Amino acid sequence: MSLVSLGWSDFFEDQCEPDEADLAPRRIATVHRSRLTALSPAGLVELTLPVHTNTGDFAVGDWVLVDPETQTLNRRLARRTVLERRTEGSKTLQLAAANVDTLFVVTSCNADFNPARLERYLALANQGGTNPVILLTKADTAADAGAYRRQAAELQRGLAVVTLNPRRPEAASALAPWCGVGLTVALVGSSGVGKSTLVNTLAGPGQERPQETGGIREHDAKGRHTTTSRSLHPIAGGGWVIDTPGMRTLHVSDAAEGINTLFAEITELAPLCRFRDCTHAHEPGCAVQAAIADGMLDPERLTRWRKLLGENRDNTPVLSGSRNGKKR
Numbered sequence: 311m312s313l314v315s316l317g318w319s320d321f322f323e324d325q326c327e328p329d330e331a332d333l334a335p336r337r338i339a340t341v342h343r344s345r346l347t348a349l350s351p352a353g354l355v356e357l358t359l360p361v362h363t364n365t366g367d368f369a370v371g372d373w374v375l376v377d378p379e380t381q382t383l384n385r386r387l388a389r390r391t392v393l394e395r396r397t398e399g400s401k402t403l404q405l406a407a408a409n410v411d412t413l414f415v416v417t418s419c420n421a422d423f424n425p426a427r428l429e430r431y432l433a434l435a436n437q438g439g440t441n442p443v444i445l446l447t448k449a450d451t452a453a454d455a456g457a458y459r460r461q462a463a464e465l466q467r468g469l470a471v472v473t474l475n476p477r478r479p480e481a482a483s484a485l486a487p488w489c490g491v492g493l494t495v496a497l498v499g500s501s502g503v504g505k506s507t508l509v510n511t512l513a514g515p516g517q518e519r520p521q522e523t524g525g526i527r528e529h530d531a532k533g534r535h536t537t538t539s540r541s542l543h544p545i546a547g548g549g550w551v552i553d554t555p556g557m558r559t560l561h562v563s564d565a566a567e568g569i570n571t572l573f574a575e576i577t578e579l580a581p582l583c584r585f586r587d588c589t590h591a592h593e594p595g596c597a598v599q600a601a602i603a604d605g606m607l608d609p610e611r612l613t614r615w616r617k618l619l620g621e622n623r624d625n626t627p628v629l630s631g632s633r634n635g636k637k638r
Contacts, residue, residue, distance in 0.1 A: 312351055314492050315548060316550075317492050322373050322387050322390075325387045330375055332377075333375040334375065334378040335373055336375075338370055338542070339354060339370065339541065340541050341368050341369065341370055343365060344365065345359065349542065358383065360382065369389075369392065369407055370541060371407045373386070373409065375387065389409055390439070391409055391411070392407075393413065393435070394564075396563040396564065397561065403563075409494060410438070411440065411441065412442075412443055413435040413441070413442045414485070414497045415442055415444045415498055415499060416499035416508065417462075420451060423458055425614070428462065429466075429572055431498055431560065433569050434565065436568030436572055437565040438568075441488075442466070443469075444465070444470070444471045444472070445471075445473075446458055447503055447504040447508075448503075466571070466572050467574050476504035481508060482511055482545075488549075489547050490548060491548030495512075495545075497551065498554050512547075512551050513543050513546060514545075540554050562621045565626075573618075580598065583596050590612065
């Protein structure tokens with residue numbers, strides 16, 4: 311393997327200082343409580359960690375510089391993109407994956423399909439700088455799979471939606487445009503929608519350790535958590551895929567820009583309202599309400615936009631000043 315085939319680019323090369331010429335780039339493959347493994351052109355290596363290293367500061371997909379003789383970690387390079395979320399009650403963001411080119415949001419054409427939850431994933435992708443693509447599975451079980459596809463495509467302007475069967479080889483061909491040499495994709499979605507199955511299909515039959523897969527409950531289409539940690543897997547076409555544990559809930563925070571991109575049809579209308587502080591509820595001269603009246607905007611979208619904005623506001627910590635001008 312070459313560094314380029316691992317995802318190395320000028321973005322990372324430009325961060326290397328002249329006095330770091332003796333250090334070697336490695337890409338984080340797995341993150342454990344007390345150890346890190348990484349990919350090098352020669353294969354997988356376990357990194358030697360300096361004292362007091364916090365593995366929680368690293369994400370699968372990160373690029374780091376190491377001593378090539380001892381594999382001792384020196385430093386992490388800045389991320390080009392990052393997927394992170396805040397769990398309920400947490401003051402810090404939880405890293406999910408780094409340097410991901412495309413985020414595949416996987417859902418099924420059944421009770422798992424939930425526009426409000428999909429919008430949360432899209433906001434996460436937008437905020438992190440990755441390109442979101444929605445993947446629809448179990449279309450063969452739906453009376454009208456096209457209806458699911460249309461609903462998904464309407465969630466964000468220019469959003470790509472792909473219908474596939476994760477078990478069939480054709481799925482890899484359908485996703486080939488996003489899975490080329492050196493490109494990295496990540497998969498998110500509820501348990502039981504076929505993420506681990508799709509990872510196995512993308513990786514091909516030659517993989518050493520296939521991902522465990524599981525079924526779903528028939529009455530509510532919910533599945534078991536078969537993926538319990540994040541890991542980087544090679545794709546048969548030359549790219550890389552990161553599987554992630556299923557998320558029952560996704561709390562939106564620190565995602566104002568991602569929400570603005572998600573609801574572009576609303577955020578672009580807002581400046582046209584008569585009042586600068588328009589709530590888009592009852593004020594005269596409201597461009598958003600006018601679009602709803604004209605049938606150009608779905609009122610449900612406005613409701614979900616308000617809910618996500620409020621959730622983001624409530625969940626995003628505000629840095630306040632303290633004595634001597636220091637943040638707390």
